[in-house]
Amino acid sequence: MFQVRIHGRGGQGVVTAAELLAVAAFDRGRHAQAFPSFGSERTGAPVVSYCRIDDHEIRTREPIDAPDAVIVQDVTLVHHVDLFGGLRPSGYVLVNTSLPLGELGLDDNVAALPGGHVAGCPATELALAHVGRAVPNVPLLGAFCALTGEVPLEALARALRHRFAREVAERNVAAASAAFDLVRDLEEAHRAPTA
Amino acid sequence: MTETRVHFYQVGSFAVGNRLLSDADRTVQASPERTNSLDAGHRACQGCGEALGARYALDAAMRATGGRLVAVNATGCLEVFSTPFPETSWRIAWLHSLFGNAPAVATGVAAAMRAKGRDDVRVVGQAGDGGTVDIGFGTLSGLFERNDDVLFICYDNEGYMNTGVQRSAATPPTARTATSEALGADPGNVFGQGKDLPRLAMAHDIPYVATATVADLHDLERKVERAMTFRGARYLHVLVPCPLGWGAASADTVRLARLAAESGFFPVFEAEHGVVTGVRRIRRRVGVEEYLRPQRRFAHLFAGEGRPDLVARLQALADANIQRYGLAPEEE
Amino acid sequence: MLQQLEGSRAVAETVARCRPEVVCAYPISPQTHIIEALGAMVKDGRLAPCEFINVESEYAAMSVSIGASAAGARTYTATASQGLLFMIEAVYNAAGLGLPVVMTLANRAIGAPINIWNDHSDAMAVRDAGWIQLFAETNQEAADLHVQAFRLAEALSVPVMVCMDGFILTHAVEAVDLIDQAVVDSFLPPYEPRQVLDPDDPVSIGAMVGPEAFEEVRYLAHLRQLDALELIPSVAEEFAALTGRASGGLLHPYRLEDAETVIVAMGSVLGTIKDAVDARREAGERVGVLGVAAFRPFPIAAVADALHGARRVIVVEKAFSLGMGGVLATDVATASPASGPDLATVVAGLGGRPITRRDVEGVLERSARGTLPRLSFLNLDEDVVARERARMAASRRSGPFAENVLRDVATGGARR
DSSP states (O other): OEEEEEEEETTSOHHHHHHHHHHHHHHTTOEEEEEEOOOOOOTTSEEEEEEEEESSOOOOOSOOSSOSEEEESOGGGTTTSOTTTTOOTTOEEEEEOSSOGGGGOOOHHHHTSOTTSEEEEOHHHHHHHHTSSOOOHHHHHHHHHHHHOSSOHHHHHHHHHHHSOHHHHHHHHHHHHHHHHHHHHHHHHHHTTTO | OOOOOOOBTTTTBSSOOGGGSOGGGSOGGGSTTOOOSBOTTOOOOTTOHHHHHHHHHHHHHHHHHTTOEEEEEOSSHHHHHHOOTTOOOBOSEEEEOOSSOHHHHHHHHHHHHHHTTOTTOEEEEEEEHIIIIITTHHHHHHHHHHTOSOEEEEEEOSSBTTTTSBOOTTSOTTOOBTTBOSOSSSOSSOTTOSOOHHHHHHHTTOSEEEEEETTOHHHHHHHHHHHTTSOSOEEEEEEOOOHHHHTOOGGGHHHHHHHHHHTTSSOOEEEETTEEEEEOOOSSOOOHHHHHTTOGGGGGGTSTTOOHHHHHHHHHHHHHHHHHHTOOOTTO | OEEEEEHHHHHHHHHHHTOOSEEEEOOOTTTHHHHHHHHHHHHTTSSOSOEEEEOSSHHHHHHHHHHHHHTTOOEEEEEOHHHHHHTHHHHHHHHHHTOOOEEEEEEOOOOSSOOOSOOSHHHHHTTTSSOEEEEOSSHHHHHHHHHHHHHHHHHHTOOEEEEEETTTTTTOEEEEEOOOHHHHHHHSOOOOOSSOOOTTSOOEESOOOOTTTHHHHHHHHHHHHHHHHHHHHHHHHHHHHHHSOOOOSSEEEESOTTOSEEEEEOTTHHHHHHHHHHHHHHTTOOEEEEEESEEESOOHHHHHHHHTTOSEEEEEESOOBTTTBOSHHHHHHHHSOTTOOEEEEEEOOGGGOOOOHHHHHHHHHHHHHTOOOSEEETTOOHHHHHHHHHHHHHOSOOOOHHHHHHHHHHTTOSOO
16 A cells, blocks of 8 residues: 655645545556545645555555655645654655755655655646646646656546646646656656666 | 494494405405315414414415415414314414424425425415524524525414413513513513514515504405515514413403504514515504503503503503504594 | 545435435535535536525524425435534434435534544434434445435435544545446335325324324334334345445444454444454454444344354444443443343544554454453543543632643643
8 A cells, every 4th residue: 555645734735636646546447545634724724635545445544644655735834744754764755845855954754765755846836837826736746656656647637637627637737747757857867876 | 413433333343344345355264265274173272363363374375375385383382272183273284393493394395396396385384473583583584584485474472372471582571471570670571672573574685574463364364465476585473462371351362463553562564675565554543551451461560550661661662663664543 | 437536525426316306404514515516416407306405504404304305305414513413303303203304414523622523423412313324334335325315214204314424434535436327216216205295185294292192103113213124234235236335234244254352333444443353363363343334223133143152342432421331332232142242342533533453453452361441442641631630639710621631732741
């Protein structure tokens, strides 16, 4: 089972992100379960959502305490929320930022992850450029596809086209693709020296 | 030579008896084809104003709808005295659910009929004043706000008579009830409380609001029929004296209803879409004392030295009604 | 067709296929997504003929349902928690009148203290109201149960409550095979009421019933519940034959063969418990799960039969009766013979507290070691409780206790 935890703030599409991820995984014939952090959070408040992906039926209903991947939609949460609590040693971290990751002050959990398992992505900027709204969820999902390989970009694109009306869907697909390319290039750059 | 006003022979009052009217103008009750919606044999007290009002109102509604009517009843006297099972006085489709929910239940019936394409079937909700102004007010306001296609009728006897005469938000000031005893410096019910439901109904801008009494049954029937010409929420508030709760003679029910209207203590009017469109003007104005004296619930106002101060305050309420609705007799 | 859907959406789509004629509701978390979706379907004409009424309170929602059902319409509503309590007088009334309303209960805790998260306190509060209460384990089952609910309700003239865990199911997105309209139409015949408000054949409904007949009327209502014990399994079987899905029924037994220890539970936590049981089975322990799918009527005989042979029974339940203990456990105890298994109650998941596989395995371990008390509260923070007890002993004006506990938890007095 692959478990994803998404942190963000109310209004950033955190819950939608988990749902899109589940729909994309389902599209590939996998079992998926997405659920929000069941709160009455208002716009701007810290929000968490979860997504499980597996090749078998998912029966458990417990929250995800030991994620395989953490997506951070808003870096301002770093000092308020235990973003990387329980993260598996071989897990992935994806952060919405246009800054170099080293400047963010992420904790030791992240530093100890394997090479190529941590990436930053200027998702807000990409969303503004392609969709016209500062909602970073979809670009981050594109980046997630590149970083983890758990879900192919085409499946995400289909999920987006299923969810949104035509023009909005295409803009989101473009944003996700741009983020995917960015992170894939980072990954290739990372692998190049060892190859 | 003293002048004697003409009294119509049939009822000894200024009301016009059926026999002097054309067939078309006669009451529904005068017709052998009337439904007898609330049939004989029920267990209401002698002189019950509510039984009288309900029979007239529902038969008029049945005539207006060609018999396509469902009635929903709140808990209360009317519900209890009409269904001493295995007998029932209802000759129309009738449902009783709870005390405070008759408006919502009526909404449900109307919605079901609409969904089934049976728009010809109309719905009447009915309750006493407790089921209307107190415990049922939330659901009634909801019905008004949504403008659901229901005629809701309140039979107002100004208290919880079914449970032994307790105060409701429709009990008039100074009236003695079991929870507003005639004790202390301010005997009976207090001033300044209570709800004026017809005006609250008008504030919802519903198509039709009217008041009536069992003293003028022609007027009551006409208003029911008028209400049935509208779609949407309609409200009819009928004053129905209660011999038991008011401490009045059973034979005085109609007389007291008339005095309530003729004193201005109970204004009789109708309104459409929140605007008053007609009033029943007073024919022979009487002071409130004439209305209050026959009722034991006001006896403390007249015992010993009496409480002329309180009677004056009640008179002021009646005068304000007369002023507000323009009820003064033509010759004044 | 199998789709990845939010639970609430799956329920709304399924309810729509049951062709309700009147849908009314008052919004309350976590039920809102269901009625929002149905309202939109009525508005855009997808669900027609149907009247959608957004009323002013839950009391009105159930009352409108009563009127609509008495007028012969297939009627649906949904609520949760405080909303169920606010409509409780009408909930009893709908059952007493024998009106086949179907209602989704998005299970949520009851305050005070106010809490919007999941537990089963709301459903337990109306267990004696005369409604059939079915509990869904997954969103697939939640959706399917609604089709069966209308069938059961209308066959028996009894209202049915489909209980699904608030947020955990209502807001979870997972795969659901939405039932085809044609299948629903073949499974669910048009509603033929036993009693109806009809100007052409007027009847009085809702008369006062005195001591001379009240007991008989109530006993007839009890018999209809007993009839449901027969009908629930047969309806589920018929449903399974049409869809291939084992949704509904009285009980969901899992790995009970040769099980010495059986956990009894209801709702979505069964999935987590099954994972725990699989893990313990791999470790060689003889453990199993009994899911109670029909809580009212309570299948006493079937439970007794399923627990036959168990040496230890652990009831894990998301509610309790203050001053007494388990609610489901009391019913399970009634079903167990006097010389039956050791029975322990574990109250868990109150107000949305997570129940993890690790927690369940811990319970099984304690049970095997003989250290599981007859009544316990999962992950109860004894320190926080002790602190507040001490505060109460030390000062008469110790203040609001929920807020005191919150302060202790926030300042690190608790584990979580």
